[in-house]
Amino acid sequence: MKVNKLTKLGLLTCLALIIFIVELRLPDVVPVPGVKLGLANIITVYCIYTFTPAETAMMLFSRILLGALFSGNLMALWYSIAGGALCFAGMVLLRRAADEKNMWFLSVIGAVLHNIGQITVAMIVLKSKAVLGYLPVLLISGCIAGLFTGICAQLVTGRLNSRRKNKSAEK
Amino acid sequence: MTGRKIFILITAGLLAVSAVWCVYLAMRPAGEEIVISQDGKELYRIDLSRTPYRTIEVEYKGRKNVIEIKDGEVRMTHADCPDHICIETGKLRPDTPIVCLPNRLVIEYAGGGLDGTAR
Structure with missing residues (x-):
């Protein structure tokens, strides 16, 4: 891997981590566990459209691991990994179907899959189907949060890539 | 398009x-019946209409949860876990259970979950 790319990925991991930690400090809007904006997803969606799946996976899992370490909530690591893995797999598969103008859709599906992954792990850990009652609420919040982060990612990617094009045109 | x-x-x-x-x-x-279970095992099955007031302590690996039943309402009043999500959930509602993930504790109405739809 070229140093250029490695630096970019490191920088993005760092950015995602900062967003993740800052978001943890925000008060919860809805008192339902699992409902959150997931702002760090902006970086993941941006990476899906800019880097290869393997590079995105590296970024995402370093962020999840370090995020769990820095927030001191290692209990939540399994939920994050399951959610992150499912979200990542879904987004990589959908990447072919959705072009850059439909990034929001990728993000919506990613968010929804993330919630499904977390509920699945919770069901396994608790050995109870009771948590399934949370799923519809989480699906709705996932759709809204995913839409929001997706639109953010779309704006970010559009601006970053147009700047890149301008730079290469100047040369 | x-x-x-x-x-x-x-x-x-x-x-x-x-x-x-x-x-x-x-x-x-x-319904009037609630179930408290831990780690997949049912610990208590309580009829709310016959229980005006009761507190229940549940332990898990040295950590403690306290559940309070009062006037037909159920809530978690104390938890040793780091996040206290179960306490913030408030009183038990028929659609969503009270869950303490670190202590593997679930409080739900007996009619709830998938089993309820099958009946």
Whole structure:
């Protein structure tokens, strides 16, 4: 891997981590566990459209691991990994179907899959189907949060890539 | 353009299905019986109509949860876990259980969950 790319990925991991930690400090809007904006997803969606799946996976899992370490909530690591893995797999598969103008859709599906992954792990850990009652609420919040982060990612990617094009045109 | 329309349709469909699911869960009659279970095992089965006031202590690997039943309402009043999500959940509602993930504790109405729909 070229140093250029490695630096970019490191920088993005760092950015995602900062967003993740800052978001943890925000008060919860809805008192339902699992409902959150997931702002760090902006970086993941941006990476899906800019880097290869393997590079995105590296970024995402370093962020999840370090995020769990820095927030001191290692209990939540399994939920994050399951959610992150499912979200990542879904987004990589959908990447072919959705072009850059439909990034929001990728993000919506990613968010929804993330919630499904977390509920699945919770069901396994608790050995109870009771948590399934949370799923519809989480699906709705996932759709809204995913839409929001997706639109953010779309704006970010559009601006970053147009700047890149301008730079290469100047040369 | 067609791709975009399909995506909007899927998202709208997902939202609609979840909303209907939510309403369905909320409308379901709750019954009077609650179940407290830990690690998949049922610990207590309590009839709310016959229990005006009761506190229950549950332990898990040295950590403690206190559940309070008062006037037909159930809530978690104390938890040793780091996040206290179960306490913030407030009183038990028929559609969503009170869950303490670190202590593997679930409080739900006996009619709830998938078992309830099968009946």
